[in-house]
Amino acid sequence: MGIMTGCLKISNESIFTGFNNYIVYSIFDYESSECFGFTEDEVKTMLDDYELSEFYDEVKEWYDGYLFGNTEIYNPWSTLKYVHRKLQNRSSDAESFWANISSNEIIYDYISRLDRTLRDEIGILMQCQTIDKHINLELTYREMDDIDNIYSFLLLTGYMKISENKGHHIYSLIIPNKEVYEIYEQSFMKYFILYAKSRKKELYQKLVEGKSEEANIILNDILNHSISYYDNQENFYYGFLVGLFSDYTVESNREFGDGRFDICILPPTMLETVIVIECKHSSSVTELLEDATRAAEQIKEKKYIDGIKNKGYLHVVGYGISFYKKQCYIMKASCME
8 A cells, every 4th residue: 555645636547557446535535634734723732832822823824724624724834834933033924935845837827828807816816805616626737737727726736725615516715825825926926027028118118109099008908917906096006107117217206397296207318208107096997087187187287397398308298197907098198399
């Protein structure tokens, strides 16, 4: 008799395979539910033994959340690493230890292949909400590249947790804990940064040329490749634009004319075009056009462009940009001179 552990089932190719007559114990089985991680009682005992009971809530937030059968299970590797770190330095912070030992490129690969519907679903999960999905309990490694099996794979490999069994292989899924949440966040940000990087030069050039309609399409496309887990507040979009144009000289919240502009992108020389941006956060899609127009009018009324020209720049173009979730509208405030 032998024991082999892993994430997914081993594919039994034929009756002539050299590996047969085996029993599979999965996360859905009750008989083995306490065999592949720490139970809550075991974690509490360990923290008591090492006089770390005061950190129980932090351990639970970061490393609990897995459900084997009907047993709540903690990640054993990360829990041990956490305790070891605390014994060396009680003031050390919790971190995603699992992210440092496992290959999370598969998460990045999945994210890079998601369509809009799947990106929205991941966005829901990253807001700590649940989604209902059919799970393939017989998933093998040969099927892991099929995007239709994404949620089955993520569940069976520890990146999702069952919140509720709805019957007929339909389960409510949720991200299990803060450690795994950080893996999603890091993978998503890697993908989003790379995608935005591939389009930001084109966006910048359209803004310089005064082509607001074409810039609108590009910026909306960049936003549509994001995942809606942010707070949907004006300061998020402000920071998003500052980061998007970080390869250029960006000034923000500076006094020019009769007020303070949100963002100013300065060119290398006075002969090239300066871009001034005023941001607005809309409360609905129907307000995008009105808010962008209001932002553009603010640039004119506050004489931001005149203030920049007084600094010696010859060409300036201003834009009011309004945002609502993953949509935006760009309104040109002035023509280049």
